[in-house]
Amino acid sequence: MIEYRSVTKQFPDGTLAVEDFSLVLPSRQTTVFVGSSGSGKTTLLRMINRMVDPTSGTIEIDGVDIATLAPVNLRRSIGYVMQNSGLLPHRTVVNNVATVPLLRGVPRQKARENALALLDTVGLDRSLADRYPSQLSGGQQQRVGVARGLAVDPNILLMDEPFGAVDPIVRAELQQELRRLQVELDKTVVFVTHDIEEAFLLGDQVVILRTGGQIAQVGTPSEILANPADEFVASFVGADRGKRALHFENHNGSDILVDSEGRIAGVIETDAAASVPPPQSVSESKAGSVSGSGAPAQGGDQR
Amino acid sequence: MNFFLDAIAWIFDPANYAEPGGIVSRLLEHLLFTFVTLVFASVIAIPLGYLIGHTGRGRGFAIAGAGGLRALPTLGLLTLVALWVGIGLEAPYVALTILAIPPILAGAYTGFEAIERGTIDAARAVGMSEGQIVAKVEVPLGLPLLIGGIRSATLQVVATATLAAYVADFGLGRYLFAGLKTRDYAEMLGGSILVILLALVLEGIFALVQRLVVPRGVIAGRPEDVRARPIRSRAATGTPVTEGRSS
Numbered sequence: 304m305i306e307y308r309s310v311t312k313q314f315p316d317g318t319l320a321v322e323d324f325s326l327v328l329p330s331r332q333t334t335v336f337v338g339s340s341g342s343g344k345t346t347l348l349r350m351i352n353r354m355v356d357p358t359s360g361t362i363e364i365d366g367v368d369i370a371t372l373a374p375v376n377l378r379r380s381i382g383y384v385m386q387n388s389g390l391l392p393h394r395t396v397v398n399n400v401a402t403v404p405l406l407r408g409v410p411r412q413k414a415r416e417n418a419l420a421l422l423d424t425v426g427l428d429r430s431l432a433d434r435y436p437s438q439l440s441g442g443q444q445q446r447v448g449v450a451r452g453l454a455v456d457p458n459i460l461l462m463d464e465p466f467g468a469v470d471p472i473v474r475a476e477l478q479q480e481l482r483r484l485q486v487e488l489d490k491t492v493v494f495v496t497h498d499i500e501e502a503f504l505l506g507d508q509v510v511i512l513r514t515g516g517q518i519a520q521v522g523t524p525s526e527i528l529a530n531p532a533d534e535f536v537a538s539f540v541g542a543d544r545g546k547r548a549l550h551f552e553n554h555n556g557s558d559i560l561v562d563s564e565g566r567i568a569g570v571i572e573t574d575a576a577a578s579v580p581p582p583q584s585v586s587e588s589k590a591g592s593v594s595g596s597g598a599p600a601q602g603g604d605q606r
Numbered sequence: 607m608n609f610f611l612d613a614i615a616w617i618f619d620p621a622n623y624a625e626p627g628g629i630v631s632r633l634l635e636h637l638l639f640t641f642v643t644l645v646f647a648s649v650i651a652i653p654l655g656y657l658i659g660h661t662g663r664g665r666g667f668a669i670a671g672a673g674g675l676r677a678l679p680t681l682g683l684l685t686l687v688a689l690w691v692g693i694g695l696e697a698p699y700v701a702l703t704i705l706a707i708p709p710i711l712a713g714a715y716t717g718f719e720a721i722e723r724g725t726i727d728a729a730r731a732v733g734m735s736e737g738q739i740v741a742k743v744e745v746p747l748g749l750p751l752l753i754g755g756i757r758s759a760t761l762q763v764v765a766t767a768t769l770a771a772y773v774a775d776f777g778l779g780r781y782l783f784a785g786l787k788t789r790d791y792a793e794m795l796g797g798s799i800l801v802i803l804l805a806l807v808l809e810g811i812f813a814l815v816q817r818l819v820v821p822r823g824v825i826a827g828r829p830e831d832v833r834a835r836p837i838r839s840r841a842a843t844g845t846p847v848t849e850g851r852s853s
Contacts (some may be wrong), residue, residue: 385724
């Protein structure tokens with residue numbers, strides 16, 4: 304469990320990145336900080352491994368104030384995955400993954416074996432082990448970054464917009480992989496993104512931030528979608544634009560899903576049409592049973 | 607043209623190889639002097655440059671200081687130091703060490719500064735101590751630029767080391783000063799050619815070293831590395847970049 308207790312961070316130039324922030328991040332769950340730039344989300348993340356020290360307030364991990372811990376040891380016990388992978392360009396993939404175990408004094412041979420096993424975990428072929436990061440694609444580099452983050456088997460994994468720099472198809476693939484990993488490994492994951500779809504997809508707990516690290520709303524994706532706390536949240540999740548407010552129209556005996564602007568969002572298949580889908584399954588139904596999206600409504604016989 | 611022929615004849619004249627004070631021993635003296643000067647300058651400039659490059663502090667001071675040192679006329683400095691410590695090799699060592707410091711200092715700190723900030727940030731975030739960041743990340747990645755700085759310093763020192771003969775009977779500069787005094791232009795030009803050849807040989811060695819110290823992973827990602835091979839064989843031998851295990 305990670306707990307922020309009225310944490311404030313003011314940078315030397317006077318910017319107030321985070322002000323009086325308090326929150327509990329439950330263990331073995333994924334908490335996603337989501338907000339636009341300047342919302343302090345990365346600052347909040349980097350305070351957990353003391354890459355940033357708060358100006359005031361405390362952060363506790365399992366009841367221990369992290370200000371009492373040596374930063375280097377703390378960081379070696381927490382996995383960290385960043386945008387653009389942050390791999391060491393002069394080390395091979397396997398040595399990048401083994402970086403932290405080697406720093407901790409794990410024998411070279413054992414560290415290499417563990418690193419190779421981790422490549423399997425994150426879905427990379429072992430034949431890539433002796434390549435250099437610059438020889439990999441962006442998506443592969445991110446996977447190596449995740450493997451490095453997992454190398455010391457940490458309880459906590461920090462992810463700072465890890466999928467921000469890869470193309471949408473690879474991003475979707477990596478997001479699914481992360482969901483699988485989370486089920487498999489059961490870590491406390493803290494994830495930062497500006498993409499609300501990504502936040503709803505990955506988060507058990509989603510924290511919507513406004514400027515200055517103020518919490519606009521905390522909750523599960525369904526709670527937030529069902530009851531946006533205010534205009535800001537509604538606009539952030541897209542509810543105000545009717546993007547999320549779907550309703551049925553019946554055309555020639557088949558149910559068609561229509562958004563508030565009258566655009567067809569999809570067709571409900573007969574077996575799924577029996578019950579009204581709950582809000583959080585909207586994104587799933589997009590991929591699954593809905594067969595057509597965003598086509599302008601022309602009335603009459605659509606399909 | 608006659609001067610050149612005379613100079614070349616002078617270089618190959620066996621009489622000039624008679625020891626003591628022959629061409630070979632002067633060449634070695636010159637080389638040794640250059641080497642020792644570079645060691646002195648490196649011992650001062652590399653740690654200082656690394657400190658500046660790692661902390662990012664004192665950069666303005668370093669630029670101003672190095673610029674100031676560069677502006678000092680070496681012959682004037684040499685004379686000044688010689689007046690103070692007397693005739694001998696001390697004065698040339700001091701003057702040329704000062705000449706060699708700026709390029710090495712610049713090579714050391716720009717080598718660190720040229721490293722992508724994200725790489726260093728990541729190294730720190732996964733738990734490297736500051737010393738480990740320097741030793742395992744910044745030094746290897748900054749090495750090509752440092753070697754570039756030492757290369758530039760070497761070229762300046764090997765050429766300017768002729769001035770050592772101004773205050774001591776030492777090195778290839780002796781031929782220049784002696785030739786000038788006796789109006790033996792063949793000796794003077796011959797000595798100059800030897801210095802030039804020495805400089806070119808050292809330059810070649812450093813060019814090679816500079817290529818060798820580029821970390822392999824960095825070379826691998828360089829576009830010119832790809833261009834160096836014919837395009838067709840690259841398409842045929844290149845492993846297709848695929849995403850993940852599913853491929």
